[in-house]
Amino acid sequence: MKTILLTLLTLTTAAAQVRYEDIVKGAGDNWLTYAGNFQGWRYSPLKQITLQNAANVVPKWTYHFPDANGLRTSPIVYAGVMYVTNSNSVHALDARTGRLIWRYDDGQAKRRGVNRGAAIYGDSVYFTTTDNYLVSLDRQTGALLFSHHFADASTGTISTSAPLVVKDKVLVGSAGGDTGMRGFIAALDPKTGAEVWRTWTVPARGEPGSETWSDLHEWGGAATWLSGTFDPDSNTLFWTTGNPWPDYAGKPREGNDLYSCSVIALDLETGKLKWYFQFTPHDLHDWDAQSWPVLLEIPWEGATRKVVVHANRNGFFYILDRQTGKFLKATQLIDNLTWASGIDDSGKPVIVPGKDPTAEGNWVCPSVKGGTNWMGQSFNPGTGLLYILTQEECGMFTLSNQKPVPMKNFAGGAATEPGGPVILRAIDPKNGKRVWQYPVGNTSRMWTGVVTTATGVLFSGDDDGHLIALEAKTGRHLWHYNVGDVITASPIIYAVDGKEYVSIAAGTNVFSFGLFEPAQSVPVPVITLEK
Numbered sequence: 001m002k003t004i005l006l007t008l009l010t011l012t013t014a015a016a017q018v019r020y021e022d023i024v025k026g027a028g029d030n031w032l033t034y035a036g037n038f039q040g041w042r043y044s045p046l047k048q049i050t051l052q053n054a055a056n057v058v059p060k061w062t063y064h065f066p067d068a069n070g071l072r073t074s075p076i077v078y079a080g081v082m083y084v085t086n087s088n089s090v091h092a093l094d095a096r097t098g099r100l101i102w103r104y105d106d107g108q109a110k111r112r113g114v115n116r117g118a119a120i121y122g123d124s125v126y127f128t129t130t131d132n133y134l135v136s137l138d139r140q141t142g143a144l145l146f147s148h149h150f151a152d153a154s155t156g157t158i159s160t161s162a163p164l165v166v167k168d169k170v171l172v173g174s175a176g177g178d179t180g181m182r183g184f185i186a187a188l189d190p191k192t193g194a195e196v197w198r199t200w201t202v203p204a205r206g207e208p209g210s211e212t213w214s215d216l217h218e219w220g221g222a223a224t225w226l227s228g229t230f231d232p233d234s235n236t237l238f239w240t241t242g243n244p245w246p247d248y249a250g251k252p253r254e255g256n257d258l259y260s261c262s263v264i265a266l267d268l269e270t271g272k273l274k275w276y277f278q279f280t281p282h283d284l285h286d287w288d289a290q291s292w293p294v295l296l297e298i299p300w301e302g303a304t305r306k307v308v309v310h311a312n313r314n315g316f317f318y319i320l321d322r323q324t325g326k327f328l329k330a331t332q333l334i335d336n337l338t339w340a341s342g343i344d345d346s347g348k349p350v351i352v353p354g355k356d357p358t359a360e361g362n363w364v365c366p367s368v369k370g371g372t373n374w375m376g377q378s379f380n381p382g383t384g385l386l387y388i389l390t391q392e393e394c395g396m397f398t399l400s401n402q403k404p405v406p407m408k409n410f411a412g413g414a415a416t417e418p419g420g421p422v423i424l425r426a427i428d429p430k431n432g433k434r435v436w437q438y439p440v441g442n443t444s445r446m447w448t449g450v451v452t453t454a455t456g457v458l459f460s461g462d463d464d465g466h467l468i469a470l471e472a473k474t475g476r477h478l479w480h481y482n483v484g485d486v487i488t489a490s491p492i493i494y495a496v497d498g499k500e501y502v503s504i505a506a507g508t509n510v511f512s513f514g515l516f517e518p519a520q521s522v523p524v525p526v527i528t529l530e531k
Contacts, residue, residue: 015079017122018139020167024232029495031077034117034162035376036492038230039295042378042451044493048500049515050455054469054478056516060501061098063091063510070488071505074117074162074376074449076125077494078139082503083120084510085162087112088129092142095503096496098512102142106135111153116227116489117162119170121190126170128159134172134193148193156181156219156407164227166237166268169196177223177242177288180216180406185224185239187271197271201241201259209258216253219406221245222260226290226374231306231322236274237266238295238308238322242288246404248357248397249284249412256281261289263310265325275325277347279312284356285339285364285397286415287313290374294386295322298430309429311377311388313370316343317432331432333372336365336392336420357397357413367395368415376449376490378458383472385426385435387450387458393420419443424450424460426475436475440468449490451502459502461487467504467513483511 018032026037027044036042049057065071065086076083082095088109092101106129113130120126125139132151137144151157156176164171169187177183183201188194201222203209213220221244228239241264244257261280264273280287293308298319300307306322315337319328327347340349355364369391378387399413422441425434440446441463448461458472465486469479485507492503503512 040229040292045454063098068508072114080496085115119163121165173224175225177221180219183222199271212255212258214254238293240289246412247286315371338365357399361396361398365394367393378450378452380452386429438475448487
């Protein structure tokens with residue numbers, strides 16, 4: 001049974017519907033998509049918080065989720081209301097004070113899991129439940145509009161990502177690839193949830209790409225558990241795919257295992273594959289490609305070129321042509337990289353022999369966590385830099401001799417995560433070169449994303465649970481605040497009533513920060529007592 005809990009707090013104004021044009025415009029006072037805009041920039045044009053006053057940022061409010069376990073949500077904000085998700089629930093908050101407006105809990109969900117956020121369009125807020133229902137709620141009341149089942153959880157598929165609304169479609173992905181399932185991206189009708197198209201990331205037998213698999217087509221993984229990006233000019237979606245299954249055992253799936261560990265470009269109207277680029281063919285280290293495919297225009301060979309840039313979990317940074325997927329350049333994202341000596345002119349890794357998982361174990365860099373991961377990146381058009389959280393962690397990879405059985409949480413082996421330096425790096429996306437770096441920890445336990453502003457302020461987090469502010473041009477420290485928990489989400493920036501806020505989820509709470517405002521003097525009435 002589904003329930004809605006209402007508070008006495010009501011919306012003060014009935015704002016206009018969220019239009020496609022509003023989402024295309026990108027972030028401003030509102031933050032309407034997971035990454036702030038369709039290009040995946042996580043950039044705000046707001047200018048109230050500056051390099052000069054960032055040290056005066058203070059907590060404004062905290063909202064507690066009593067049943068949360070490591071929140072991953074990236075809030076959505078529209079017309080002064082913030083929509084945040086937990087496992088199988090959405091909470092609407094007054095973005096100025098953090099007070100609860102309404103709460104929706106999906107009582108039918110049979111399991112719990114992480115949830116990375118909601119989407120908004122028209123008068124609806126959308127999110128997915130762990131057992132694969134797309135839920136549409138009235139954004140002002142939380143009333144249920146529809147709940148549509150788009151995938152069968154009994155086949156190993158779950159849902160963890162924020163939906164992406166583009167024009168007349170809600171795009172949803174799939175998770176569960178480490179236990180054996182078949183990944184997909186599906187376009188659903190925003191009014192009913194009915195399926196418009198579905199593109200599978202593991203080809204069926206006889207389809208193009210199926211020759212790159214020897215077996216396990218129905219369970220090959222290649223999950224799509226991170227939201228995608230979109231190019232309105234070419235009407236193209238860009239989505240990254242997960243690792244093949246079983247993760248560490250290659251014999252049951254001999255071949256390159258398309259379209260795992262790839263970025264795929266899809267036609268929005270039909271879901272037809274336009275092109276793909278596979279970063280790690282026949283991956284044996286669980287280095288899925290779940291990191292943002294950021295869309296940019298850069299100078300290239302004397303002209304402006306539309307590109308997709310991608311910081312990959314395998315430890316390399318890639319520049320691809322956006323129209324064709326042609327490989328242009330790759331550089332090392334991290335220093336500790338031992339599985340490949342480089343990337344050749346075709347974009348294929350130059351493999352170092354003897355780095356596959358074995359029964360005895362092989363020490364390989366990067367670790368299973370990768371050189372980076374799903375943490376939100378930020379591109380700042382003012383500095384021209386891309387900001388990426390990276391990890392210099394190595395690990396031991398071992399191989400199991402057991403027979404893989406789907407949906408039994410069998411990865412074909414194991415991998416260790418001993419910890420290592422975590423470094424926030426500023427990359428020049430025109431050439432992949434590092435401009436500056438800022439160490440944020442040494443345990444590899446944090447997964448904080450990045451957001452930047454038009455004033456050149458960068459917000460991220462560190463291993464000790466601090467939300468930090470840096471100068472985006474140089475990496476100079478400006479400010480920090482300890483939220484008291486591990487941060488496993490990405491910050492956003494929004495404004496209400498002319499006041500700029502920074503918000504982030506951490507542990508069991510959502511925090512919002514803004515500039516310090518001196519308390520106004522209030523006259524104290526003088527009371528004269530009669531003698």
